[in-house]
Amino acid sequence: MSTRNTLLEVKDLHLQFGGVKAVDGLTMSVHENEIVSVIGPNGAGKTSAFNCISGFYRPTGGCITFMGKSIMRARPSRITQMGMARTFQNLRLFADMSIVDNVKTAAHATMSQSWYDAFLHTPRFRRTERACEADALAWLDFVGFSGDPEAFVGQLPYGGQRKVEIARALATSPKVLLLDEPAAGLNHTETQHLMALIRQIRDLGVSIVLIEHDMGLVMDISERIIVLNYGREIADGTPEETRNNPQVIEAYLGSDEEDAQ
Amino acid sequence: MPLVLKKSSSELLVPPNRHQMPPPAPFRWRSEKGALNVLGIAVFILALAVPFITASPYVISILTAGLIYVMLALGLNVVVGYAGLLDLGYVAFFAVGAYTSGILTTTFGFSMLEAVPVTIVVCIVAGIIIGGPTLRLRSDYLAIVTLGFGEIIRLTARNLEITGGATGISGIPSWSFFGWDMADGLVIAGIEFNGKILLYYFVALVVGLVGVGGISRLSRGKMGRAWKAVRDDEDAAEAMGINTYFTKITAYIIGAVWAGLAGQLMGTYLSAISPTSFTFLYSALILMAVVLGGMGSTPGVIIGALFVSLAPEFLREFAEWRYVLFGVLLVVTMIFRPQGIWPANAVFPWSPALAARRARRAKATEAPEGSAAGGPA
Numbered sequence: 302m303s304t305r306n307t308l309l310e311v312k313d314l315h316l317q318f319g320g321v322k323a324v325d326g327l328t329m330s331v332h333e334n335e336i337v338s339v340i341g342p343n344g345a346g347k348t349s350a351f352n353c354i355s356g357f358y359r360p361t362g363g364c365i366t367f368m369g370k371s372i373m374r375a376r377p378s379r380i381t382q383m384g385m386a387r388t389f390q391n392l393r394l395f396a397d398m399s400i401v402d403n404v405k406t407a408a409h410a411t412m413s414q415s416w417y418d419a420f421l422h423t424p425r426f427r428r429t430e431r432a433c434e435a436d437a438l439a440w441l442d443f444v445g446f447s448g449d450p451e452a453f454v455g456q457l458p459y460g461g462q463r464k465v466e467i468a469r470a471l472a473t474s475p476k477v478l479l480l481d482e483p484a485a486g487l488n489h490t491e492t493q494h495l496m497a498l499i500r501q502i503r504d505l506g507v508s509i510v511l512i513e514h515d516m517g518l519v520m521d522i523s524e525r526i527i528v529l530n531y532g533r534e535i536a537d538g539t540p541e542e543t544r545n546n547p548q549v550i551e552a553y554l555g556s557d558e559e560d561a562q
Numbered sequence: 563m564p565l566v567l568k569k570s571s572s573e574l575l576v577p578p579n580r581h582q583m584p585p586p587a588p589f590r591w592r593s594e595k596g597a598l599n600v601l602g603i604a605v606f607i608l609a610l611a612v613p614f615i616t617a618s619p620y621v622i623s624i625l626t627a628g629l630i631y632v633m634l635a636l637g638l639n640v641v642v643g644y645a646g647l648l649d650l651g652y653v654a655f656f657a658v659g660a661y662t663s664g665i666l667t668t669t670f671g672f673s674m675l676e677a678v679p680v681t682i683v684v685c686i687v688a689g690i691i692i693g694g695p696t697l698r699l700r701s702d703y704l705a706i707v708t709l710g711f712g713e714i715i716r717l718t719a720r721n722l723e724i725t726g727g728a729t730g731i732s733g734i735p736s737w738s739f740f741g742w743d744m745a746d747g748l749v750i751a752g753i754e755f756n757g758k759i760l761l762y763y764f765v766a767l768v769v770g771l772v773g774v775g776g777i778s779r780l781s782r783g784k785m786g787r788a789w790k791a792v793r794d795d796e797d798a799a800e801a802m803g804i805n806t807y808f809t810k811i812t813a814y815i816i817g818a819v820w821a822g823l824a825g826q827l828m829g830t831y832l833s834a835i836s837p838t839s840f841t842f843l844y845s846a847l848i849l850m851a852v853v854l855g856g857m858g859s860t861p862g863v864i865i866g867a868l869f870v871s872l873a874p875e876f877l878r879e880f881a882e883w884r885y886v887l888f889g890v891l892l893v894v895t896m897i898f899r900p901q902g903i904w905p906a907n908a909v910f911p912w913s914p915a916l917a918a919r920r921a922r923r924a925k926a927t928e929a930p931e932g933s934a935a936g937g938p939a
Contacts, residue, residue: 357797381803389801395794397858397906398787406791410803411574412784416812419783420776426783433784439577473803474575505575 305332308368308477308508309354309385315362316349316532323349324360325532331477331508336499338511338519341529342552347512348390350529351479355387356380368476382410386475388466390482390512394454400465401450404437407472440468444498460491467498477508484515496522520544528552598861602774609767619759626759628871629766630828635851635867636773636860637820642849643858643906644781645813646793647697648705650845651712652821657840658688659822660829661719664731667830669724674737674830678823685822686815693814697807700796712845720837730836734829737765762831769827773820778860780816789813790858854895856902865903 309331316324324346331337339347352358354365356377365372372380381387386407395403412433418426441450444464454462463483470478480499484492492515499509499522513519519526519540526543528536530552536543543549613622634656641649662684666672672680696707719725726732736743780786788809791799796806829835847870855866873891877884895903 355801357800376805377797377800378803378805381801387801389798393795393798393801395791395798397794398790402787402790406787406799406804407802409784409788409791414784416780416783416785419780419785422779430783435580436577439580442579443577469802471575471577474573505578507575 305334307332309510310366311350311354311363312365313363314350314353314360314365316346316353316358317361322532324353327363327529327533329527329534329537331510333476334503334506334508335524336503336509336511336522338513338523338526339529340513340516340519340526345529345552346532347529348481349532351387351481351510351512355385355479378410381473381475384474384476385479386470386473386477387479388470388481388483390485392459392462392466394462394466394469396453396455398454399451400446400448400454400457401434401437401441403454403465404440404469404472405433407469408433408436411474437468437472440472441465443471443501444468445494459486460488463487463491463495467502471502471507475507477510478502479510479512481512482514483511484513484518492518602861606767606771610764613760613763622759622763624872624875626763626766626831628868629763629770630824630831631848631851631867631871632770632864633766633773633824633827634821634848635855635863635870636770636777637817637824638848639852639858639860639863640777640781640789640813640820641817642852643856643863644786644789644793645810646789647810647813648701648708649814649817650705650709650842650849651692651715652708652817652848653840653842653844654692654708654712654715655685655688655818655821656825656828656844657715657719657837658685658818659825660835660839661725661731661825662822663826664734664829664835665724667735668731668733674735674826675739677826681822681826682819685818688822689815689818690811692818693811697810697814709842709845712840712842716837716840719840726836728837730834730839731829732834734833734835736830736833737761762827766827766831769823774860774864777816777820781858781860785809785812793858850892854892854903856905858906859902859904862902862904862906869903 307330311327311329314324314327315322327346327350329339339350341347349358353360354372356372356375356379360373367380367383367385370383372383375383395406398406412429414426414429417423418429438450441464444467446461446464446468448457448461454465457465463486467480467483483499484495487495496518499511503509511519511523523540526536526538526540527534528543528546528549535548535552536546538546609625612625616622634652637655638649638652641647641652659681662681663674663677666677666680667674692708692711696704696711699707719730720728781789788799788804789812791802791804792806792809799806799809828839848867851866851870852863853866854869855864856862873888874884877887880887899905
């Protein structure tokens with residue numbers, strides 16, 4: 302593990318909303334090409350930490366480094382352009398755009414097309430649009446989407462929308478992919494497909510950070526598990542180590558002392 | 563920090579199963595887009611032919627006013643329909659364009675043509691000044707602040723000396739090209755074109771065509787997708803690497819430039835402007851044209867603008883009742899077609915064949931996904 306390069310490093314991260322400490326001294330790191338899960342009881346600060354890392358919340362303290370550069374004050378769009386993509390806990394697709402356009406939107410920062418190319422329909426416009434469309438369709442194919450890419454996202458069932466969201470995140474060309482509860486609302490078969498898909502994405506050379514409540518999924522695919530409670534990490538290790546860690550068991554089930562009281 | 567990070571193509575993540583690029587789609591007039599283009603050209607030719615059918619100054623002048631409304635509605639459609647920014651003070655940019663060209667031509671001796679680039683630059687600057695602080699706000703707050711800015715521009719024009727105060731500017735010259743002035747009129751093949759009325763109609767028509775073509779092209783490119791993404795979900799757009807603030811400013815600037823050019827055209831057409839031409843009522847009417855026609859839909863917005871500008875004329879015979887009827891018509895339209903007369907997601911909204919095809923498609927999309935049989939291979 303130590304031979305791998307570190308892509309993302311979070312040190313002593315703090316996030317406070319008024320008197321509530323959502324993230325309280327979180328330290329974690331993500332290496333190249335690995336699958337890391339972040340778990341913890343409800344309200345442990347998992348999504349808040351994600352939002353800090355991807356730039357949507359401004360942390361109140363600490364430091365976040367991505368590929369050697371500080372991203373503490375960067376806009377979310379800038380962080381995505383640097384190579385960190387994310388999905389959202391509640392699906393957030395562009396509802397009034399077609400499925401393929403949703404994925405094409407993600408190529409925004411990587412395609413070299415200017416507004417006058419579109420205005421004048423230059424050869425570069427046609428070339429970039431076709432390349433962008435080919436990529437979008439290939440990503441949809443990659444995530445296992447089979448259906449009409451010209452349909453609107455609202456016409457898709459929940460599982461299909463999840464796939465489109467992952468395809469869209471991949472189309473931004475990430476090095477690290479943050480998945481916020483990707484299995485929520487999926488049935489058993491769909492979850493199995495999701496697991497295979499996450500491994501395939503890792504095999505492309507993308508690191509995956511996963512927030513998930515489905516323990517079967519987490520234990521099965523994670524190489525490393527980080528457990529959060531009260532906004533700080535309480536454990537960091539392989540699935541086996543995590544399963545037997547008394548602090549983790551205490552966080553999820555409560556301690557004997559608490560029961561005695 | 564650079565605004566856009568360019569990645570070299572070797573660093574990009576490439577989908578493993580990326581196939582050959584699809585060949586460019588051949589032009590088919592039977593396809594939805596092809597048919598729409600054919601329809602557009604037919605409407606344009608028809609509009610070109612109108613002065614040859616009836617040369618009544620009344621008809622031509624209300625049509626010219628209608629075309630200026632179309633230009634304004636097209637510009638506002640970028641701001642409201644594509645980028646989803648509710649702008650209640652859009653007429654401010656119309657005023658900026660009209661006053662800039664008016665002052666340049668009457669006070670500084672510019673010709674109308676020379677004033678065009680200056681008008682564009684001034685409108686870009688106005689767009690940045692007004693948009694810069696306001697576009698950090700969201701929805702309701704943005705609407706209120708733009709409303710305020712619209713009034714500020716009007717009141718400034720009313721109180722400055724250079725803008726002529728409450729009386730405004732008069733004696734704005736017409737267009738002249740290479741020594742020929744539009745007011746002189748034109749004789750082609752024995753048909754006499756009266757300058758003041760007819761030629762402005764043609765100018766407005768050509769400028770309108772550029773607007774329709776240009777804006778719908780922009781909306782289909784990278785920038786247009788970014789606008790729509792920002793409209794649908796600002797946070798998700800940021801997560802896609804789109805700088806939403808910059809994207810909103812571009813939409814605002816394009817809207818501003820377009821309104822400014824419409825303002826210049828109106829100034830020279832009427833040869834006089836005054837602050838009363840730029841009240842909130844006009845912002846509201848243009849917004850109504852966009853919402854009524856269908857937000858984000860170019861054909862819809864054109865229909866909406868023509869409706870808003872021409873309906874009061876057609877209802878003239880009802881005398882004092884005409885604005886009541888106009889209001890009732892609007893309410894009825896919105897009840898029966900809340901998404902607009904020609905919604906953005908429909909190419910031909912009334913075609914039953916297309917509706918059936920769309921329904922089949924939706925079904926075909928749902929079936930394999932719902933059964934969860936498909937999945938990553």
